[in-house]
Amino acid sequence: MVAKVTAIPTSDVEDLPSETILFALPDPVLVMDEAGYIRFVNPATEQFFGAGRTFICSQTLAELVHYDSPLNALANQVREQEISVAEHGVELSTPRTGTQHVDMQGVPLNERPGWVLITLQRRSMAETMDRQLNHQGAARSVMGMAAVLAHEIKNPLSGIRGAAQLIEQNVRPEDQELTRLICDETDRICGIVDDMDKFSDERALERGAVNIHEVLDHIRRLGENGFAKGMRFVARFDPSLPPVLGNRDKLLQALLNLVKNAAEAIGTEGGGEITLGTAYRQGVRIAVPGSLDRVNLPLEVSIQDNGKGISDELRHHLFEAFVTNKPGGTGLGLALVAKTVRDHGGIIEFESQPKKTSFRLRLPMCPPGTPFDQVDEDLS
């Protein structure tokens, strides 16, 4: 039987008023004119503000949400600078519906000078922030334990290792394999304890200007010659990207963890490809938890792979310590990445489907004149 394909005549789509589409959108959309008067809202906006269209459209945005509201500030910035601006994880107070946690995005309407379109979303990065705060909790619980473990486990372990080395000198060659095994495994446990110990390091980071392209190149070379041999690396760099305000060694370690995960997700199948990207995103700001401040995070660094994708059961706990589905994994890699990004005042997000997983870091830019952070080649 031949399947019948019904072609949609173009005129059907052209006849569909764009308002119908806007009215069906589940996210609030508002349009303001050059004087700040609200000229259009969709039903999701009415629901969001707990008020009808006639009431909302009879006033300016400043009157609706208050002059000091971050929503009003965003609309003014879009209007004055004629750029699109996004703010994430903002607490928005509305007179009738109380405080809501949203992402806001504003764009200038090019055909009408001074007009601004705003969309609001109650999800994504707002949730990312919550999750990051949860990771903080997870990290803290590891911290106390790590300090105890460092003492209580590492000392006896070094005793065991030393004893195994002594025995190694007197045993038959075929038994030396066993003493080697003892040494290797004790080294592995020490490595895990060291990783956990990094969580308890609460000192403020020493930060300088970091050329993130140099860091990514360094990681690419490590991968090509070692853990990602045979995989293709693609660099999608914005050459004009300004330096990151960061700690080079910590950023290198975090990005290396991400690229290693990418290589491990690809595995030994051929055709593996890891894309390292950078971009400048103007107008990405984020609320600082517990304060009214906002930080600009215009520098984006992304690691994408065409591996098997993140399994569903791990998605919601990915950045927590000890979450792993690898036989030899500790599950500390991403927890440490989240800590490093947080220590830099940045955020990390991910998207994943089979053959396309990407981790995206948003980081702050350096004030002009900041000295470069030293290159410490020992880390390689």
Ligand SMILES: Nc1ncnc2c1ncn2[C@@H]1O[C@H](COP(=O)(O)OP(=O)(O)OP(=O)(O)O)[C@@H](O)[C@H]1O
């Ligand atoms: N790029 C990716 N693609 C698919 N799954 C991933 C990717 N990155 C991380 N994961 C999943 O997240 C889990 C946690 O990663 P994490 O780096 O924290 O620990 P790990 O890699 O398992 O162990 P370790 O880093 O200690 O070797 C991994 O076990 C893996 O299942």
Ligand SMILES: [Mg+2]
């Ligand atoms: Mg890992």
